[in-house]
Amino acid sequence: MRLYQCQPMLSAGDWSAIWLTFKLASLTTLILLLIGTPLAWHLARTRRWWKAPLSAVVALPIVLPPTVLGFYLLITMGPKGPIGQLTASLGLGTLPFTFSGLVIASVFYSLPFVVQPIQNAFETLDMRLMEAASTLRAKPLDAFFSVALPMARPGFLTACILGFAHTVGEFGVVLMIGGNIPDKTRVVSVQIYDHVESMEYAQAHWLAGGMVVFSFIVLLLMYTLNRGIRMPKP
C-alpha cells in the first residue's frame, strides 16, 4: 500500500465536515450542561429508590455499542416511532437525516460523559458549606450558584471537555441516522471513513492525524488544568 503520496491537505468538503463537527460538539455540550447539571445534582443528593436505575440509564451509552443506540434512534425517531410521530404531529417532520437529529442523538450518546464528572464533583461537596450559606440567608438557588457551582469547577471542566471530545469522536450513531449529507450530517469521522473506503488514504491521513492531535491536546488540557485547580479547603 502506498500511503504517502501526499496531495493538497484538506478539501473544501473536509473543511465543511470540520466546521459541522465543531458546531455539533459545541451545541451538544451546551445542551448537556443545561440538562446534565440538575440531573447530576439530583443523582448526587437523592436517596430514593430510583437512584440506581436512573444512574444505570445514564451510564447505558458507555456500555452500548453506538450502532445499537443509532439503530433504536433510527426506529424511534422514524415515521413509525413514538418520537417521530410526535415531531411529525408538531409539524417538524422526522429527525433522522437532519442536523437537529444529530444533536439529539449526540446528547444521548455523550450524556454519561457530562453527567458523571459533575455528579462526582457534587458528591464530594461538603454539604455543611451549603448549610452555612443558608444560615447566611442565601436562598437554595443562590447557595447553589455561589457555593456548589464554583466548588465543582474541576468536575464541570472535565464534563465539558469529555462531552465535546466524545461528540467529536462519534461515528456509529451518526452513520446510522445521518445519511451522510454534505454540510448537514457529514461530520469528520464519517468523512474519514469515506476517504478510507474510497482508498483516498492521503486525505484520510490528514483528517485522521488531525483527530489524533486534537484528542491528545484536549486530554492534555484537561489533565493540566485540573491539576492546576485545587479544591478550596473548607
Added chain:
Amino acid sequence: MRTFLAILLVSGVGFMTNTAVADDVHVAVASNFSKPLQEIGTKFKAATGHDIKVSAGATGKLYAQIENGAPFEVFISADSKTPKKLVEAKQAEADSQFTYAFGTLVVWSNKDGYVDDKGEVLKTGEFQHLAIANPKTAPYGTAGMEVLEKLGLKDAVTPKLVQGENITQTYDFVSTGNAELGFVALSQVSKDGKLKSGSAWQVPEEMYTPMAQDAVLLSKGKDNAAAKALLDYLKGEDAQAIISSYGYEIPTHPRRDAKSCVSTSANPC
C-alpha cells in the same frame, strides 16, 4: 503467574496449529452475499465435507484487511474491481478470478403501491428522502446515480438523497420508513422471484453498467484444496440455482452472455 503464562502460551500455540490443520476454508464475503453463501455453504459441506468459515463485511473493508494480512483464503466480492486490485497487488491468484453473479438494482419502498412498475414515482418528486448507497464506494450507489442521470433527475433529486454507507444500511433507511424509497439490491427485497414486502420497480438493465460480482482465490488459500473446491462449486449448477433464487442474475443468463447482441424489435436478444 509464571505457570499461568505458560499454560496460556501452550494453549495458544495449540489453538493456532489446530486451525491450520483443519480441512476448512476461510471466506471473506461481501455482506450482500452472505445469506446466499450460508445456503451454498451448507450444500457445499454436504457435497464435499469441507466446512466454510465466513467473515462478512463491506468489500472495501475486506480489501484493506486482506492487504494487511487477514487470514482469508477465498474472497467473494461485491464488485469486479476489488478482486482485480488484489490480483495486481499479488494478494490473489490471477487466473482464478471469475464472475459468479450480477447485481440487480431496484427502486423499493416498504409501502405497498408506492413505487409503480415504471419508476414514475421518481419523477413526481413527491418524497422527502431517497436513499442510495454511497456512490463513491458502493456499486449499487454508483448504479443508482447512473439511473438518476439517465432519467435527467440528478439535479432535482440530489437535495433529497440520503446515503447509506453500504447497501445494507440503505435498505435499513427504507425499511424503517425514514426514507420513503431507495435504490437497493433485488436480492435484499425478494426471494424466489417474489417481492417480500412493499413495492418495487426493477430498473431495466440497460440503464446502468452491469454490476459484476467476482470471486477470487487469495494467495493464502492457494495450497488449500477446500478453497479451490469452493470456487469450483460456486460455478456449478447447484450454487447458481441458489444465487439466482436470491435475485441475482447468473452469468449464464443469455442477455449477459450475448454482449455484442443489440436488442431491436426485429431481433430481440
